[in-house]
Amino acid sequence: MRFYDPTGARYGLPTYPFRLAPDGLATTRQLRARGLRPGGQEPVAQVLWRSRRYLTARDGSPVRAAYLYRVDRALPVRPMTPAKWAALAKANAARRVCPSCRRDRGYTIPTSLGTCLICADVPAALAA
Helix, strand or coil, rough: CCEEEECCCCCCCCECCCCCCCCCEEEEEHHCCCEEEEEECCCCCCEEEEEECCCCCCCCEEEEEEEEEEHHHHHHHCCCHHHHHHHHHHHHHHEEEEECCHHHHHHHCCCCCCCCCHHHHHHHHHCC
């Protein structure tokens, strides 16, 4: 198998093919799904797999990597405090305000347009 290196001699970290990692190891997403976080620990292994989307390997071959952490050393996710909830609400509210007309449009302003849909459509309305 191309990506099977449990000793870490070839890739520096113990490496496993996709879906063949041993029990007791998890990616950050898998930890988060269990309500855990890595908690400052370094990755103990990695999973490598071929990907047609990303060219990340040194030789230019399409390879993706996901780091694995020990589940028994993971810590619980810190709960959101009222201050964090308030900051998140304020940031989301700022994303709804159009920089041109300064109105809260009730939806996130598209970054591709930079303004609300009404302000982006005004030049087209004036030209017609």
